Amino acid sequence: MNQKETDSSTTDLDKPLLTAFLHELNISRRKLSLYPPEHPQITASVSNTLEILQELFHSDSVITLGISPDALYFEQHWLDKEDSTNQQFANFFSTLGIASISFRTGLKGSELIRFSQLLRSDRDTIESFGGFDKLLEQQQVEHISVVLIDYDAFQANQNFSGQEPVDGSELWKSFIHGLHDGILDFGDLEDPLNLSTVADIFNQRLIGTQDEREQSSQSIGLFIENSLHKKGDQSQTDNDKKLISLLEQLSPEAQQEFLSSAFHTLDRHRDDAPHILQKIPSHLLQNTIAGKNRQDLNLSSRLFGLINNLANTPTQIFNRNISTKSAPLSEDMVRARLDVLFSEERQDLYMPDSYQAALFNILGDNVIGSIPDDEKEKLKYQIENQEIEQNCAAIIFEMLHEQFDPAQEESVQQNLLDLSRYFLDTGDFISLREIHDNWSKYLFSGKSSASIFNEKVLSNHVQPTFMSEVLDGIDLWGEEKHQEISSYIIAVGEPYSELVIDYLGLAPKWSERQLWMEILEGIGGDAQQMIVHALGDERWYLVRNLLIVLGKDLAPNSIKVIHKLAEHPHPKVRVEVMRNLFSCNPATANRQLLKELQSEDPEARLSATQIADLSRDPMVLSVLHKNLANAPNSDADLELKHQTIRTLTRIGNKDSLPILRRILQKQGLLVSRRIKQLHVEILQNLALFPGASAEKLLKELTNGKHKQLANSAIKQRQEFSGRGR
8 A cells, every 4th residue: 555655756746847858859859950950959848858758657657658649648647638738749649549558767868859850751652661660679769668459459349348248230220220320329328348449440440442432421420410410419418429429430541531521521511510510629639730721621621721720729628618717828838839930940030149048038037128017018928828829920010111132032032922821811911911011012112122013922922812811701700700801801901802892793682782782882993993894794783882882982984884774674774873973973864863763663763862862953853742642452553652752851851842842741531551651651751851840740740640649740759859969
């Protein structure tokens, strides 16, 4: 018992050391991607790693870590699963197919470097050289060993608990039937062997024959389809837990095939896709899309962007309603970020030595130089909490105030290209616009050695695929990002005009059409040529909307084209033509308006009535009065009279009031439904009709059958009057 207590105590004491060791190992592995092996940064990092490892060897001559896809196992205990370093370490080595890793006393720095270099290879490369064991032997790494995941060990008939062998074929049939009903059925839920059996069969079938792959893919698709209709109930919550357990037990190849089949189904249900995807652990999403683009996965840009975003946003599946703020980075982590960001090969490109030294000293007790305390705290907060990509972009923007030689400028352009791709994938359109604006200013400042015709950054921002992904972001990121995306598109300007017009023509809802119209309006004169060209489109609603945009900033060269649309077959297009002409050629617009107001087409009369207040021609007023001469004989005629009353109210001519009074005072034993509706429309508009004469008419009506509505209209007029004061 005492021995056990000693072992447990030793293990507890070793945990902080082990965490520090993993942290340093991660840093040294990453630095090897930036520096050559003999670089001082590598030497220092490897030395720190071995120093911590020597402390661990005091407890045991061999340090062995078990590895699962998202956690580490040490001395019969799971290490902190919430620690990001542990998660990254586990995910990285699990992806390489490594089940455990051991470090033994006598490990040398040169071995650690060679081992870290091997980790830069992907799994296929490792297997092509005979596996990790063979590579370690070839590289003379004697004090590190690995155990690879052996998927052959998971057999359908294996017996771990002394029970009868599991009938894998029968369990698989039951499981497939359950999938088709939208449930995960593993037989006895208390028996983990059933889950392992199904996982093992999936591991074989998802990468097996063509028939096996197709059957599995179809079943997964049906399961996802049915799951979309079972939101929120307890059975679905149980399904979610089982699904994650199953995914965790699949091989990396099977995981990718499983999730790829699920993605293709979700691409047909994009509005419901977040409901399913948010349940899948982010590291599994990362493994599936790692090194692939949306063309490789055959997915829409909208779904691929959503998956990419969730893959880089760790989620708590069953505690999603609990909002927590991540703790600030430790000082060691901040220093590590600075080490990478301001590496020696790059510091001349990024900033002067004095500024770099000041940044490092900010993290200490004393500040060298004259940085005020508030600026010190602000900068420290930014380094601790902002993404390194945003910090990197900010530094480059500062650099753009200076002039570069061609090699430096090429390096800066490449960094901005990489950052542009990153910000687009993560939905950071504010930073994306900052890249475009800052590089544009630099390019046109006269400092650049690159001309507008051979630079890379702006040309990348107007590549068709890049622009399409930006526009798809309207649906992908939702309303909260609309303003940021619109601002970026307007900043880029004219290259987006044609695409935005295409999206406007396809938008099913008025709110969406308004957004695209506002973007075209924001682009302004640069978009007018494209708009004028698109006025020949057969879709009347697109032409009408484009005329609305043109009318916001009407250019002289557009007027001639607008004139040609005066005879367009659709009345709503002709109305927008007249609206535009009233601002530049009112005589022509007025003649067209009178023609439309007296047309035999009811829709043409109604549309023209809506804009008749733009005219001050007495003949127009006379036609409007004639519209009210007779009682409404149909619902369409009633709608015309309603619109006429609204237009007369906007015109505000007191000669209209006697006509309105006459309609209200008509007596009869039976008043039709349409007449009652017309009376209500008149009284509601008298509350808005300008002038004292309208108020006088309302006071007269308070003594008659319209007393209640008249009093309400008077009260409304008084409220409007009070607001005006």
